[in-house]
Amino acid sequence: MAKKICIIVGHGKSESGGYDSGAVSKDKKYHEFKIAREIARYCAEELNAAGFECDLMNYEGNLYLTERVKKVNANDYDFIAEIHLNAGGGTGAEVFYYHGSPTGKKYAAAISKSIASKLNIRDRGAKIKLGKSGKDYFAIIRDTEPCAVLVETAFIDTATDLSKVSTAAGQCECGEAIAEAIANINGVKLKDSPAAAESIKLINSPVYASSTAKTARSKKTGTYYFYDGIEFNGRYRITNKAANCGKKPAGLYVTGYIEL
Ligand SMILES: [Zn+2]
Numbered sequence: 328m329a330k331k332i333c334i335i336v337g338h339g340k341s342e343s344g345g346y347d348s349g350a351v352s353k354d355k356k357y358h359e360f361k362i363a364r365e366i367a368r369y370c371a372e373e374l375n376a377a378g379f380e381c382d383l384m385n386y387e388g389n390l391y392l393t394e395r396v397k398k399v400n401a402n403d404y405d406f407i408a409e410i411h412l413n414a415g416g417g418t419g420a421e422v423f424y425y426h427g428s429p430t431g432k433k434y435a436a437a438i439s440k441s442i443a444s445k446l447n448i449r450d451r452g453a454k455i456k457l458g459k460s461g462k463d464y465f466a467i468i469r470d471t472e473p474c475a476v477l478v479e480t481a482f483i484d485t486a487t488d489l490s491k492v493s494t495a496a497g498q499c500e501c502g503e504a505i506a507e508a509i510a511n512i513n514g515v516k517l518k519d520s521p522a523a524a525e526s527i528k529l530i531n532s533p534v535y536a537s538s539t540a541k542t543a544r545s546k547k548t549g550t551y552y553f554y555d556g557i558e559f560n561g562r563y564r565i566t567n568k569a570a571n572c573g574k575k576p577a578g579l580y581v582t583g584y585i586e587l
Pocket of ligand 1: 337338349350359411412
């Protein structure tokens with residue numbers, strides 16, 4: 328039976344019900360919540376494509392921490408991961424797990440290593456954090472029933488780290504790195520999909536206006552690039568310049584959709 332997994336977005340809703348951005352970049356342009364939600368989305372997409380039963384929780388930022396804990400415990404997940412960005416002026420990836428859980432430690436170490444190698448940042452590794460009472464500090468780890476980890480993907484207030492996750496291509500890579508580690512532990516291979524910015528030679532190939540359009544909008548010949556490597560109904564978005572990959576708004580940069 329497929330493993331049930333939940334990828335949760337950290338932050339988004341504060342205790343009082345307002346918006347909680349989480350940490351922000353030095354120039355205040357980038358919010359932890361907004362980057363984490365895209366990483367989480369790509370991660371969940373990859374896991375679902377690989378055959379897991381994977382939910383994406385709090386993408387809309389409509390659940391406060393205690394509501395997320397409650398919702399997790401109302402389900403029967405085998406594994407959950409909450410996605411965050413770190414702050415405080417360091418560099419690298421680190422992943423927290425429930426103290427004394429060998430399975431949690433295994434997931435945490437694998438996820439941290441996978442992010443670090445894919446984004447080429449420091450691997451700070453698997454960690455535990457305890458509060459004054461000696462219990463785990465993070466509620467999403469302490470108060471939830473399934474094996475749980477909290478993923479600090481990269482530092483939002485360190486320029487080099489931020490540059491790795493500030494674009495759609497980087498967020499996709501990071502999500503994929505997390506998914507890959509989870510899949511590997513379960514003996515599953517991720518579906519082979521083109522990486523963002525990977526080039527492809529088209530020879531009079533049909534290009535569609537959308538993922539569902541029945542007839543091609545045009546036929547293209549030449550070198551194109553996968554915009555983000557994400558599959559939509561069996562199609563991938565392409566763009567005509569490597570520099571355009573992941574750039575927003577997508578409508579300006581995406582040439583169209585192709586079938587492989
Ligand atoms: Zn956070």
